[in-house]
Amino acid sequence: MEKGMKGAAFAIFALACALLLVLGIGVAYAASGNTDAACSVFPELSLEKGAISSGPGRVATVKISVKGMQGQSCGLQAYGVDFTNGFDGKDFVLAIKGSQERNLFYLKPGETKTFEGLVGIPPETAAKNYTLQVTAYPESDHWKQASKNFDLEVGAQDAADAYWSTQLQIGWNLVPNAPYLGIYGCPDINTGYRYSAYKGDYITLNRYGAVFSVAPFEQDVANENYGGLFVFSTKRCTLESRVPSDTLRDAQVSLRDGQLLSIPPAWNGQTAGKLVQSCMEQSKNPSDAVELKAWDANNQKWTSLPLNQQLKNGEVVRALANFDCTLSLENRVN
């Protein structure tokens, strides 16, 4: 009886495996689509806006939609969409969010996918009108490309912008960051690491053009995204950002369990002790403590930060509190 049961279980298991295999092959075949010439057709490309305006050092975004125009019998087809270097493309740092390489994706017949184009405007860009171009094409035939142009109006430098600049040494360096902040320079650096108290470890950020954004396999925690980044550099170069006054509006950071704190313009000149004091005012237990450390990139070492040391706009310090302590990046520390 027991033998019979075992036999039946084995048969069911074998059948399930065979079914999975057949299903897998079927899905793979369906997903591969048909690569006949008739299925290599021009995709439909559309942009959310025909014109955008921004300023030097900023990052403008443009929504790009691509529709698969192949016939129903073609199934899934691979398409690509990218900015081109045509017109004024070479003057900007262009990227599609989520793609560090050629942006390839699959579309069903009639399906539309939307992407976020990131237009990094280097700080030294002259104020005038520029033309940028986006192209979508079927992977099986790059000549069947659909192109769309849009105008970019670059205004004058905003005098209210703050400036963050970090001279990188060879090795690990800390760089200030904020969501959608354009970081320019050192084009070889394409990865950054931010400490996540939620994860208890570093999370990876990919650099898409001028923006560092949380890698797809990591979890983005809202109150951590003003944290500074560890980047590894194999050469000396400078990373710089223009910080628009509204970037840090209402920005709150929690130092509980740690944060790589990007020192905002409002805190420039305040002492490390003032920061600790402000945090300790939120303390409820005698065992509560805040520890500040700095990364010495010249010597590749953590060093302690004296309480009388003045903080500088754009430097990054390691702040670690063992209790709930929240600070505002918009205003001076009280």
Add this chain to the structure above:
Amino acid sequence: MALPKHFFGLFALLLCLSSLYAAQPPSFAPKYSWGLALSTQEGALPAESLVYVRYGADNGKEYSTILSLREGGRATLYTNTGVSWAEISYDDEKTPALDAVWNGSLESAEQQKIIRLPSVGEVAGVLSYQNGSAAAYVPVELSCSDGVERSAITGESGAFSFSRVRAGKCIASATADGIAVQEEFPLAMGQFVNLGLMPKKNDFTPIIAALGITALCALVLVMLLFKKPGEQGSQGEKRARMAKPKVEKMPTQRQLDLLSTLDEKEKSIVNYAIHHFPAAVRVSRIRRDLLIPKTSLTRTLAALERKQFLKVEKVGARQFAQLHEFFKGNALP
């Protein structure tokens, strides 16, 4: 026909997952800081050279990071846990292979640990039968100055490779066609040695060569003695006869034109291959030196192969990239 595409996709996914274990920044709130002073047989490692550190933590997990050294080869490794074992490797970008590697225990975090990294190099080659065909799936032995006997099995093309081989005098040996073949060679720090092993039966080559050279010398002597005046060619003709075929230095104008069609990342990879030419470079080395994520490198290499800039070959478990004939200019596409 459709399946391989998806298997490639699965492979890319696996590569992506493996990239999660890439080098991490210094520990956020380290419990231990390990002071290191690193040197090789040539002295302290230079300031700002990069070493790759892999270590096993007390919790059984494995971590890795890159350290940028300071004067005297000094560096600090920050960890959250004790370290049960560590591997430190140094790779000078000017040499084609890994330069030095050390394995051991860091012992105590309280005092600076002075570590001398043993020098290593890389050995690869092809084993052929007497008729020139590849000797596939044949064991090749390698013995070097550290006394460790290593063994590898040739691939389908007869290729074999040994990495992280202790520098010094080495002997590679194999048996093909029932005949033992052996080659002794020196291996320097960071050197990549490419061997061609082929067994030779009744090897009279040196004798025949010596006889041939003697006969040739005698013939030239006789011709010179009995040559009529006026029969001598002009100096220009002679120089033209003696001249070596012109070899253009890389990159040639044609190559520069081809390079201008690539994006910056592709260019940096091809330039890296040009820098190491004629040696093939390990794909993992390209990734480490140019700091390119695995998935992105795989895609870029595939594109460069398609465009006939590079060819990528698998030797054992390792992938090597080298310049494609089309790009070198030796062959038509």
